[in-house]
Amino acid sequence: MTNSPDQPIPASDSPTTTEPLSSASGGAAPADGALDAGTFSAIVEPRSVHRLPLGDGRWHQVSRKYIAVQVISHVAFLALIVAAAAVLGLVLEQGWVWIPAGIVAVITVVTLIVLPRQARSIGYQLRADDLVFRRGILWQRMVAVPYGRMQLVDITHGPLDRGFGIAQLKLVTAAAATGVTIPGLAQTAAEQLRDTLIDVAETRRTGL
Structure with a gap:
């Protein structure tokens, strides 16, 4: 098997072919500036040609401060x-x-040693019908959480997280295997993303 070199994919410049969350939900999605402020600019993928593809759409990443918190x-x-x-x-x-x-x-x-590379592999995408979360270099994980299946959106942060102004967002569904925890989000981004996901989930469950 031949390996290709690392291919960082810009999180803000990737082509968008999926329907954005704002048009699918009938409301306004979080501003890109709020979700992308202070984050990494490119997702790092594994070298293997058999890696899980990123696909189309706009990917958002975690805060750069996440590395500092993890190192400490x-x-x-x-x-x-x-x-x-x-x-x-x-x-x-x-x-x-x-x-x-x-x-x-x-x-x-x-x-x-591998922490910075792992942090840059974390990303999430707001699609028309679901949120896609991906992470990992050696062990990759990519999961899609349908908006209508979300039962709880929870924000947690410890003392060290608060000191750096970051938090983690946890999405709870009826199936435990599809639950997602997005670490290292800026506090403002986590709060806006939580409010948006709750609004969209309520709309999908009521069939509006």
């Missing part, structure tokens, strides 16, 4: 592991602890 979280976790291993290994003389601690440390460091 992973570094704090790594520091906690090292501190615990030092206490057990040096103070309590439990030498075996260095083996699992080393494995966890290596996994965490590798995660930090």
Whole structure:
């Protein structure tokens, strides 16, 4: 199998052949400026020619601050592991602890290395009848959530997220497998997207 080089796809300049959300719902979709402010400009795809295609339409991405939050979280976790291993290994003389601690440390460091590329692979698209979410480089996932199947749209953020002004948006449906969590959205973008999805979901369920 031959591999092609990375092909970043501009999130704002990709051709649009699907019907936009605004025309499908009869209302106004969130302004592109609100959804794309402070986000990455291109989705990074895997090198393999057998990757899941992006298709047509406008893709929106997560905030650049998402990487900073993830780096801080992973570094704090790594520091906690090292501190615990030092206490057990040096103070309590439990030498075996260095083996699992080393494995966890290596996994965490590798995660930090690939984190920027993984973050740039996350994107979502507002189509006429559904929201499409995609993420992943090594393990790709692409799922379409019909607007009429949405039962709950939830915004959550922890203390670190609030400090950087980002949040995650969770879409809950009757089928757990089709649920989607979009991380790293700017607070304003998450709130506007939530309001729009709720309005569209209510319209689809009532058949208007």
